Amino acid sequence: QSALTQPPSVSGTPGQTVTISCSGSTSDIGRRTVHWYQQLPGTAPKLLIHTDDQRPSGVPDRFSASKSGTSATLAITGLHSDDEAHYYCALWDDRLNGVFGGGTKLTVL
Amino acid sequence: EVLLEQSAGEMKKPGDFLKISCQGSGYNFATDWIGWVRQMPGKGLEWLGVIYPGDSDARYSPTFQGQVTLSVDKSISTAYLYWRGLQPSDTAIYYCARLRYDIVTGYYVYYLDYWGQGTLVTVSS
Numbered sequence: 478q479s480a481l482t483q484p485p486s487v488s489g490t491p492g493q494t495v496t497i498s499c500s501g502s503t504s505d506i507g508r509r510t511v512h513w514y515q516q517l518p519g520t521a522p523k524l525l526i527h528t529d530d531q532r533p534s535g536v537p538d539r540f541s542a543s544k545s546g547t548s549a550t551l552a553i554t555g556l557h558s559d560d561e562a563h564y565y566c567a568l569w570d571d572r573l574n575g576v577f578g579g580g581t582k583l584t585v586l
Numbered sequence: 587e588v589l590l591e592q593s594a595g596e597m598k599k600p601g602d603f604l605k606i607s608c609q610g611s612g613y614n615f616a617t618d619w620i621g622w623v624r625q626m627p628g629k630g631l632e633w634l635g636v637i638y639p640g641d642s643d644a645r646y647s648p649t650f651q652g653q654v655t656l657s658v659d660k661s662i663s664t665a666y667l668y669w670r671g672l673q674p675s676d677t678a679i680y681y682c683a684r685l686r687y688d689i690v691t692g693y694y695v696y697y698l699d700y701w702g703q704g705t706l707v708t709v710s711s
Contacts, residue, residue, distance in 0.1 A: 510690070512697040514631070521681055521701040522623075522631065528688065528695050565631055569696035573619065573645050573685065575633035 481505065481566050481578035488584040489556045497581045499549040499566030505576065509568040511549040513542055516563045516580075525564070526551065553583070561585045588612040590620075590682055590702035597708045598672050605668035606705045608682030615663035616640045619685035621698055622656065622667050626678040636685055637665055672709045679704040 482500040489495040499511060513526040524533055526542040529549065542551045553560055566578040593607040608620060622634040635646035637656040644656040657666045665682060683698035 510695045510697075514698075516631075521704050522683075522698075523701065524697065524699050527697045527699070528690060533699070563630075567631070567633075567697070569685070571694065573621075573636045573696060574647060575621065575636075575696075575698075577623075577631040577633060580630035 480576055481568070483564075483566060483578040483581045485579070486582045486584065488586055489553075490586045491556055491558060493556045494552060494554045495556060495583065496553075497551045497564050497566075497583070499551070499578050501547050501549075501568075503547055505547075505568060505570075506544065506549055507547045509570060511542070511544055512567050513540075513549075513551050514565045514567060516565065517559075518562065522565065556585055558585045588684065588700040590684065590700055592680075592682060592702040592705045595706035595708070597710070600671075600673055600709060600711055602672045602709070603668070603670055604672055604707065605666050606680060606707065607664050607666050608702050609662070609664045610684070611663060613684070616660045619687075619696075620658070620665040621683050621685040622665075623681045623683065623698075624650075624678045625681065625704075631681075634667070634680070639663075639665065672707075674709045674711075676707060677709050679706050681705075 510528045514522040515525045516522040529544045563580045569575045589611045591609045616639045621636040624632045634650045637644040639658045639660040681704045683701040686699040688695045
């Protein structure tokens with residue numbers, strides 16, 4: 478599978494809403510569910526959203542995601558300074574082969 | 587509480603053998619796949635492969651096939667990633683994570699839910 482395409486960086490000010498896109502094709506995003514991970518500086522990735530739009534317990538509802546066709550989008554509302562991190566989209570196929578997006582660095586100005 | 591505890595960082599020379607570990611606790615280790623992810627310095631996440639502790643079935647990303655080997659000892663709830671001959675290009679943080687599956691509208695959906703803290707491998711002469 479080819480890597481999923483994300484913008485290298487996005488930015489916003491506290492309280493704003495930012496979105497991060499994840500673009501693929503009919504053979505990946507078009508057929509599979511998308512998951513999102515947050516990686517704070519110097520830490521391991523953390524599951525943020527699974528199965529296109531499902532938040533694990535403990536993840537604030539400021540984080541949401543959606544999917545349409547061959548693209549997925551992560552939205553963060555009410556931006557906080559501690560949201561500054563890298564965000565990755567990912568998916569796995571039936572053979573358990575996985576692919577990650579290139580990652581997006583979110584800067585809170 | 588699900589925990590994945592990884593072994594400490596390693597400094598090795600080119601050509602060295604290395605095995606790093608990932609010990610799971612707080613769940614039935616034998617019945618969930620364990621995945622491995624590489625993160626090279628300043629770079630993004632790369633899928634390396636996955637292993638099923640119940641029967642040691644291992645599947646590799648084409649990028650890593652033949653470059654590394656996955657193994658597991660379910661009696662001690664531990665998965666391993668090893669190299670027979672390290673290269674400087676293997677310098678990276680390696681994460682293990684549980685690959686969970688759900689059944690959604692009749693289809694299996696897989697994703698990594700719990701992650702280890704990462705093991706930094708540095709290869710330099």
